[in-house]
Amino acid sequence: MWDFAEITSEELALQRKRYEPLTESIRELIDATLRSEVDDDVVASARADVEAATAKLRGRQIDGTLGIGLTPDGETMAWGNVAIGTRNPLAPPLVVQHDGPGRAHLDVELGAAYEGAPGHLHGGYGALVLDHLLGAVASYNDPDTAAATGTISLRYQRPTRLGQVHAEAEIQRTEGRKIFITGHLGDADGATVTAEGVFFVIGPGRQDQGNAGE
Amino acid sequence: MWDFAEITSEELALQRKRYEPLTESIRELIDATLRSEVDDDVVASARADVEAATAKLRGRQIDGTLGIGLTPDGETMAWGNVAIGTRNPLAPPLVVQHDGPGRAHLDVELGAAYEGAPGHLHGGYGALVLDHLLGAVASYNDPDTAAATGTISLRYQRPTRLGQVHAEAEIQRTEGRKIFITGHLGDADGATVTAEGVFFVIGPGRQDQGNAGE
Numbered sequence: 031m032w033d034f035a036e037i038t039s040e041e042l043a044l045q046r047k048r049y050e051p052l053t054e055s056i057r058e059l060i061d062a063t064l065r066s067e068v069d070d071d072v073v074a075s076a077r078a079d080v081e082a083a084t085a086k087l088r089g090r091q092i093d094g095t096l097g098i099g100l101t102p103d104g105e106t107m108a109w110g111n112v113a114i115g116t117r118n119p120l121a122p123p124l125v126v127q128h129d130g131p132g133r134a135h136l137d138v139e140l141g142a143a144y145e146g147a148p149g150h151l152h153g154g155y156g157a158l159v160l161d162h163l164l165g166a167v168a169s170y171n172d173p174d175t176a177a178a179t180g181t182i183s184l185r186y187q188r189p190t191r192l193g194q195v196h197a198e199a200e201i202q203r204t205e206g207r208k209i210f211i212t213g214h215l216g217d218a219d220g221a222t223v224t225a226e227g228v229f230f231v232i233g234p235g236r237q238d239q240g241n242a243g244e
Numbered sequence: 245m246w247d248f249a250e251i252t253s254e255e256l257a258l259q260r261k262r263y264e265p266l267t268e269s270i271r272e273l274i275d276a277t278l279r280s281e282v283d284d285d286v287v288a289s290a291r292a293d294v295e296a297a298t299a300k301l302r303g304r305q306i307d308g309t310l311g312i313g314l315t316p317d318g319e320t321m322a323w324g325n326v327a328i329g330t331r332n333p334l335a336p337p338l339v340v341q342h343d344g345p346g347r348a349h350l351d352v353e354l355g356a357a358y359e360g361a362p363g364h365l366h367g368g369y370g371a372l373v374l375d376h377l378l379g380a381v382a383s384y385n386d387p388d389t390a391a392a393t394g395t396i397s398l399r400y401q402r403p404t405r406l407g408q409v410h411a412e413a414e415i416q417r418t419e420g421r422k423i424f425i426t427g428h429l430g431d432a433d434g435a436t437v438t439a440e441g442v443f444f445v446i447g448p449g450r451q452d453q454g455n456a457g458e
Contacts, residue, residue, distance in 0.1 A: 032362045048284050052277060052291045056270075059294050060333050062301040063266060064310060064324045070262050072300050077266045079297035080273050083290035087276040095355075095406065096278060097362035110278045110359045112366045119274050120334050120357050141309075143334050145324045148246045148311035152326045153379065153393045154372030161368035179367045183397040192309065 032176075034100035042099055042107055049109075049117045056119035064142040113162040124159065126166040132201035134167045140195050151190040153223075156215055160184060160225040163199045164211045168229035177209060182227040190215065190222040199225070207231045246390075248314035256313060256321055263323075263331045270333035271357075278356040327376040338373065340380040346415035348381045354409050365404040367437075370429055374398060374439040377413045378425045382443035391423060396441040404429065404436040413439075421445045 037045075059080070066073070096109035096117065109117040113124045122144075128134045138159075146152030161182055168177035199213030209229045214221045251259075273294070280287070310323035310331065323331040327338045336358075342348045352373075360366030375396055382391035413427030423443045428435040 034362070048287050049277070049280075052287055052294070055291050055294045055298070056273060056277060059270060059273075059298045059301070062298045062305065063263070063270060063333065064329075064331060065305040065307075066263075066301040067304045067306060068301060072303060073262050073266055076297040076300040077269050079293045079300070080266070080269045083293035083297075084269070084273045084276045086286050086290040086293070087273070087280040087282060089286060090281045091276065091279040092281060093279075095359050095363055097359075108359075110356055112358050112360065112369055115278075115359070117278060118357060118359075119277060142324055143332060144326050145309050145311075145322075145329070145332075146326065147392075148248070149309055152372070152376070154375035155326055157371035157375050157396065157398075158366070158368030161371050162366070165367065178361075178403070179398075179400045181397065181399045182371065183395065184371075184393075185395045186393045189392070 032098065034098050034106065035096075037099040037101055037107070039101045039103055039105065042101055042105065045109075046107075046116060053117050053119050057122075060119060060143050061141060113158060124162055126163060128166075128170050131170065132167065133199065134163060134170065135196065135198040136163055137194065137196050140192055142192070145192060147189055149192055151192055151195065151217075153186055153189075156186075156190055156223045157182075157184050157225075159195070159197055159215055160199070160213055160223065161227070163197050163215075164213050164225060164227040165229060167199045167201060167211055167213075168209045168227075168231075176231070176233055177229040178232045180208070180228040180230045182225060185224045186222070187224070188222050191217040191219075194218060246312065248312050248320065249310075251313040251315055251321070253315045253317055253319065256315055256319065259323075260321075260330060267331050267333050271336075274333060274357050275355060327372060338376055340377060342380075342384050345384065346381065347413065348377060348384065349410065349412040350377055351408065351410050354406055356406070359406060361403055363406055365406055365409065365431075367400055367403075370400075370404055370437045371396075371398050371439075373409070373411055373429055374413070374427055374437065375441070377411050377429075378427050378439060378441040379443060381413045381415060381425055381427075382423045382441075382445075390445070390447055391443040392446045394422070394442040394444045396439060399438045400436070401438070402436050405431040405433075408432060 099107040115121045122138050197215035202210045211227045214224045216222045313321040329335045336352050411429035416424045425441045428438045430436045
């Protein structure tokens with residue numbers, strides 16, 4: 031199993047307050063970069079601002095990665111997770127809504143930064159969303175369980191339009207350490223990608239760790 | 245098939261020169277954000293810089309997304325693509341190396357921003373990389389072909405360490421409009437995820453469009 035980084039609930043709340051607004055501002059910056067039509071000198075000036083921010087943030091930094099924080103209450107925080115990380119500008123972030131022990135859904139706005147074919151979601155990003163959601167369902171099922179992807183198969187029915195994306199997943203059955211889960215995602219016109227996954231219980235976990243085993 | 249945005253080779257080169265350095269600087273900013281330990285006031289000051297940059301870039305902007313540019317020479321540019329986009333800070337970017345008509349590989353450094361389990365690549369991001377690479381092989385095979393993912397199945401053998409990631413893909417056979425491709429990715433210790441995909445030829449394409457049909 032993975033090592034978690036111990037953190038108090040108070041420190042976790044402080045770090046969220048410190049970094050979430052910055053992360054959200056960088057998500058806005060990314061969207062602005064992707065849709066900008068300003069002239070060379072304005073782009074260069076914006077770049078200078080970005081480099082000033084980077085220099086400030088690098089004033090003191092850790093080696094490696096943030097990993098997953100764990101409080102004495104069992105709350106976890108996957109700070110840098112590419113799908114759900116509250117400190118990761120790459121994460122939309124996904125927010126998994128658990129609808130009980132064996133099923134969950136998520137709704138997320140995926141804009142210009144997630145493009146593949148013109149105006150449409152990159153097929154690989156759809157795979158990332160479904161892998162994460164199915165893994166979150168697998169890990170949530172039992173408070174003493176963390177699960178990792180064994181296999182996942184995706185079927186693309188049609189391209190997914192950028193914008194509001196909805197995804198659902200549900201456990202179909204378990205066999206020993208194997209958890210069989212199906213799911214799908216889609217746009218306003220319905221399902222576009224379906225998924226079937228087999229996840230493996232890899233050790234003790236916690237209900238609210240998102241998809242720590244992913 | 246998709247609509248491409250006509251652009252001259254000169255304008256394409258100008259836009260690359262204008263936006264690539266900014267995009268690269270934002271990738272650095274993202275890494276700095278994920279590893280920073282500076283105090284509240286410094287984070288707030290960095291955020292102000294980011295917001296100043298965003299305001300400048302939003303001075304003039306397009307609606308929607310950048311899509312894929314196409315020059316009279318047949319060169320294409322997937323500016324905002326989440327995997328390969330030269331203007332998308334979310335893209336590492338992936339750079340697919342074609343080793344002939346039916347096979348390709350890529351090497352990419354995936355750091356803190358791509359984390360899932362502590363210190364390891366998010367399994368869903370591995371799926372994104374393999375989906376993109378297999379799709380690029382499918383689309384490159386014939387200069388008059390663009391291909392879209394039909395199905396892709398991924399098998400996770402063990403977690404992939406963050407750092408240098410290598411991936412390969414190869415066409416196994418074709419049947420009418422179907423292209424069967426296998427691939428894998430891994431870290432310094434070898435393969436970690438294998439993939440089998442079936443792609444469908446969806447219309448005319450171009451050799452150098454990356455994975456425009458993805």
